[in-house]
Amino acid sequence: MMQRTLAASLSLSGVGLHSGEQVELTLLPAAEDHGIVFERVDLDPPVKVPLDPFRVFDTLMSTNIDFDGVRIATAEHLMSALAGLGIDNLLVQVNSSEMPIMDGSAQVFVDAILATGIREQRQARKFIKVLKPVSVSHEDKQASLVPHDGFTVDFKIDFDHPVFADQQQRVYELSTENYINQIGYARTFGFEKDLDYLKQNNLARGGSLQNAVVLSTDGILNPEGLRQPDELLSHKVLDAVGDLYLSGHQILGHFTAVKSGHMLNNRLLQALLSEPDNFEWVSFSQDCPIEYIEAKAAQ
Ligand SMILES: [Zn+2]
Incomplete structure (x- = not known):
C-alpha cells in the first residue's frame, strides 16, 4: 500500500x-x-x-x-x-x-x-505495528494495545443513563467501509446538566443541537433522535481512532478501552511510542491488513 x-x-x-x-x-x-x-x-x-x-x-x-x-x-x-x-x-x-x-x-x-x-x-505507507502489550490506566479507566494483524477497537463504556442501555460494549474493525458505516457518522455528545459548567469555563460556546447530542436526565434533547442506536458509543470509537492517529501513522494492533477518553488515549499512544521495543515500522507491497477505499493511481 x-x-x-x-x-x-x-x-x-x-x-x-x-x-x-x-x-x-x-x-x-x-x-x-x-x-x-x-x-x-x-x-x-x-x-x-x-x-x-x-x-x-x-x-x-x-x-x-x-x-x-x-x-x-x-x-x-x-x-x-x-x-x-x-x-x-x-x-x-x-x-x-x-x-x-x-x-x-x-x-x-x-x-x-x-x-x-x-x-x-x-x-x-508506513504503519506502526504493535509488538508488545502496552497499557495505561487512570482511576477506573483503562486503555491497552496488543499485537493484532489489522486495527480493532473493543470499547466499553459505563454511563448510568437510559440512552446507553443497549450500547455498553462493541468491537469494531477498522476499514474504510466500516468507518463510514459504523463510526464516522457518530456525533459527539454531552449532558445537559454539564452545560452551565462548560459555558462558565468558556467551553462549548459554539455547542448546539446542530453539532452535538445533548442528554437530559432520562432522554435526549435532539428532536431528530439518534442516527443509530449505538451512535454515542460509536463516537467514543471515532474519538479513539482519531486520538491514536495523532502520530500521523496507523497503528496495527487490537485496542481495548474501558471508559477511556482523549487523555488516556493519548497517554497510551505516548507509552507505545516511548519504548522502541514496543513496535516496528512496517509496509505492505500487497495484502494490507486494513481495507481502505481505493485511491486514484499516482500520476
Ligand atoms: Zn469527539
Whole structure:
C-alpha cells in the first residue's frame, strides 16, 4: 500500500465547538513523506504545527496540539476521518486555534474528501505495528494495545443513563467501509446538566443541537433522535481512532478501552511510542491488513 493524499484541495467552514468562532478550513494535497501538518493562517506570518502526540495538552474535552505556544484545538474528528480514509500527507490550513466542529461527527470531512478524491503516491505507507502489550490506566479507566494483524477497537463504556442501555460494549474493525458505516457518522455528545459548567469555563460556546447530542436526565434533547442506536458509543470509537492517529501513522494492533477518553488515549499512544521495543515500522507491497477505499493511481 502506498501513501495517499487528496486529489485536489478543498475548503470547509464551520463553528468552533468551544470557542464559538466561525472557522475556515482548507485541506491541501501534500507530497510524499510530508505527513499531516496543520497551519495557522490567521497568524502573521502563518505558523505550521506538525502532528506530535507528545505535544498534546488539555485532553479533558478534546484533543489539542500545542507547538511552542501555537495551538490547534479539537483536532480529533478530522484526524479520525483521515485515519478511516487512509490519508498520510496533507496541509491543513485553519484560521483559528480551534477546528470547526461541523455536525459533531466526522461525516462532513469524510464526504468532502470522498467528493474531492484520494490520490495514491509513490512511497510506501508506513504503519506502526504493535509488538508488545502496552497499557495505561487512570482511576477506573483503562486503555491497552496488543499485537493484532489489522486495527480493532473493543470499547466499553459505563454511563448510568437510559440512552446507553443497549450500547455498553462493541468491537469494531477498522476499514474504510466500516468507518463510514459504523463510526464516522457518530456525533459527539454531552449532558445537559454539564452545560452551565462548560459555558462558565468558556467551553462549548459554539455547542448546539446542530453539532452535538445533548442528554437530559432520562432522554435526549435532539428532536431528530439518534442516527443509530449505538451512535454515542460509536463516537467514543471515532474519538479513539482519531486520538491514536495523532502520530500521523496507523497503528496495527487490537485496542481495548474501558471508559477511556482523549487523555488516556493519548497517554497510551505516548507509552507505545516511548519504548522502541514496543513496535516496528512496517509496509505492505500487497495484502494490507486494513481495507481502505481505493485511491486514484499516482500520476
Ligand atoms: Zn469527539
